[in-house]
Amino acid sequence: MESMVTQTLDFMRDERSVEPVRLVDVMALLESLQTDYQDTGHAVGIEGAIARTVSCRPQALRRWLANVVDNAIRYGGVATVGVEDGAEHIAIRVLDRGPGIPAEDIERAFEPFVRGEGSRSRETGGTGLGLGIARNIARGHGGELSLRNRSEGGLEATLSLPQIGS
Numbered sequence: 001m002e003s004m005v006t007q008t009l010d011f012m013r014d015e016r017s018v019e020p021v022r023l024v025d026v027m028a029l030l031e032s033l034q035t036d037y038q039d040t041g042h043a044v045g046i047e048g049a050i051a052r053t054v055s056c057r058p059q060a061l062r063r064w065l066a067n068v069v070d071n072a073i074r075y076g077g078v079a080t081v082g083v084e085d086g087a088e089h090i091a092i093r094v095l096d097r098g099p100g101i102p103a104e105d106i107e108r109a110f111e112p113f114v115r116g117e118g119s120r121s122r123e124t125g126g127t128g129l130g131l132g133i134a135r136n137i138a139r140g141h142g143g144e145l146s147l148r149n150r151s152e153g154g155l156e157a158t159l160s161l162p163q164i165g166s
């Protein structure tokens with residue numbers, strides 16, 4: 001119950017009002033997240049690299065990653081994070097090897113308290129807020145979160161963040 005209330009408050013809070021934008025070493029942030037997951041017995045792979053610092057809110061980015069990586073582990077068994085440095089955008093992708101989300105349910109998965117058919121059992125114990133929060137974080141950065149089912153199976157969640165050469 002407490003975590004449900006905390007998550008709901010996070011969902012309603014405007015991220016932009018609570019944390020300043022900084023230049024962030026995204027690779028260091030990813031490696032520290034990887035260590036945290038390792039400590040709980042989950043291997044998170046990292047592919048690619050971003051050499052420059054990225055303009056973003058680091059706690060919000062960490063939250064974005066945690067929500068999406070938690071989903072990948074919970075529903076897809078394993079998470080791999082891929083990073084890509086483009087001229088105007090950086091992309092962070094989280095891939096898994098699970099069943100994905102039926103195409104017709106993808107938009108609804110972002111809505112608060114909406115959980116997939118197979119996800120309502122107690123053992124996965126979520127609230128249905130993670131993706132909505134993650135999308136708010138992306139949009140709060142002027143970016144976007146998109147979900148797609150991979151042809152080889154599994155879900156791909158992509159965070160695209162606009163960047164002006166830093």
Ligand SMILES: Nc1ncnc2c1ncn2[C@@H]1O[C@H](COP(=O)(O)OP(=O)(O)OP(=O)(O)O)[C@@H](O)[C@H]1O
Binds near residue numbers: 096101109115
């Ligand atoms: N990687 C994934 N693979 C398959 N289904 C997914 C994946 N990520 C999310 N989903 C589906 O989308 C639903 C909504 O996800 P969301 O993260 O918003 O909520 P949750 O994981 O159920 O709960 P919470 O994140 O609040 O703990 C999930 O219940 C699940 O059915």
Ligand SMILES: [Mg+2]
Binds near residue numbers: 067070071126128129
């Ligand atoms: Mg979730």
